[in-house]
Amino acid sequence: MPAQNLTRFMALALCTATFAGTNSSFAASLEDSVSVSGFGRVVGGYLNTDQAEFRGYSDHINLDPKSLIGLQVHAQANDYLSVTAQGVLRANDTQDSELDWLYATIQPEDNLSIKVGKLRTPFFMLSDVIDVGYAYHWISPPEQMYSAYLFPTFEGIDATWGYFSNGFDTSFEAYIGQHEGDITLNNRTTDYDVDTLGGLIASTRYGNVQLRASFHQGDVDIALSELDLLAGSVSRFNSFPKTVDALSTQSVINVTQLGIRYDDLNYFAAAEWVNINPDVQTFIPEIDTYYLTGGYIFDDITLHLTYAESDLSYDDFPNEVASALANMNPLDPRYQGLAGINYGLNQIESSRSSDSLKSWTLGVRWDVQPKLAVKGEVTWLRGDRNESAMFNSIDDDFDRTTELYQVGVEWIF
């Protein structure tokens, strides 16, 4: 990030941190009906190798990937209607700083709440609060799950219905909308559209136990012209329909999630499992990922340990092109064209990144005072030597095994 940007970011960070330090009320009321609140985090990270980079971190201390400031303005029109906007300014200038939330909330009755506008997609337990580091114990929630290619926001409508009975507080949430943005697949960022996406979330809380199960679906169209070009060439042969389908840049992506969390005065434990399953898996991988985490709390200190794992897999292209080529006379006028296509398919297969990764994270959170926390954590990253394992800029002899150190300050105001 340019020095000027960094200065501006740090000035804002200091300003809001001072605000938090004064221990002012949670939301500074401008008037009774308008409240302003916010959150911030400054996180430094260091990767213990010079042979690769991991999620923006390298062997130099870097503040950019995760440091940010968010501001939320909430205006209550009456008992039934309010408007909320939330914007985030990121230190990392490759990520857009923009309004992540802009929505109206309508509450026609006590049990029902409807939001309309731009919302964060509530995929996993922490997806919609991922920028508010103060809300969770880690600096980085497991990257295998929380940095998976997906659509972070959507424009649409979300309805939540809640019901309390016999100690169980249960809610059902349904949303539908659309998303336009860019997606990073195989270390390349491309535009994509999600014409329709939607999901259903059921969650229940009993005492200090929380369960969440959800299912999400998106109809994705990725702007990858070389796949379209290749599909066009294949379809001219009129004899490889499976290959044409496998080169489709349109795919329905299904996401299934299960999560559980238990909190007590002195300890907590949580687990979450996610399966991301595209119906075309030649270029977009299927991801199976989970984590187990637990921690012990004494006074203002939380010590925690997490194991996380992901498993990515792709489908190979149908072998109809390769086998046709093997049986074809090289003097056949179609041979050259088909050989070119086969080369293209092989190129795509070899350019796919295989990001399976196992990790252990040991961390500490110190709640200095209400609304202000300091955190530190070490993550041991263990990938397979034959895979990219979520690293990039990889040296040939890098064994995909290293440690990521992070320290951070988190606050809300």
Place this chain on the structure above:
Amino acid sequence: MKGFNRNFIKHITAASLVSVACFVSADSHADLWIIANAEAKVDDLSRSEVRQIFMGGTLSRKFTAIALPAGSDVRNQFNVDIIGLTESRIQAYWSQLLFTGRSTPPMEMASVNDAVRHVSEHDNTIAYVPEQTQLPDNVVVVYER
């Protein structure tokens, strides 16, 4: 006889020490009242209902929760006995609800008196106060701990 006396005194001493200890611990752990405006028309609430109201659950849409300032003894006791979480964990939890637009944290009153007055003046409000707090006629105790 001497042996009997010595034993007797030992027992008396132990018994009085135990009773003093009980008295002291009862005293340092005064009970809490959860109070509501009589207009709320609830006779009593369960601990889990109180918890849901103060933690942004579905019931919190029906009742408005009133809290005391972070760090106050009554609030700390409420956190431990009713919510079962530390102050910082509760703050973290609320930041999750606030910044996802699901709920807003309870309104904070500067003192027990302010909390009682607010409950007395607003329908469907609920607060926690130390037991034996003087209450106006239109404020009722809905849960005792």
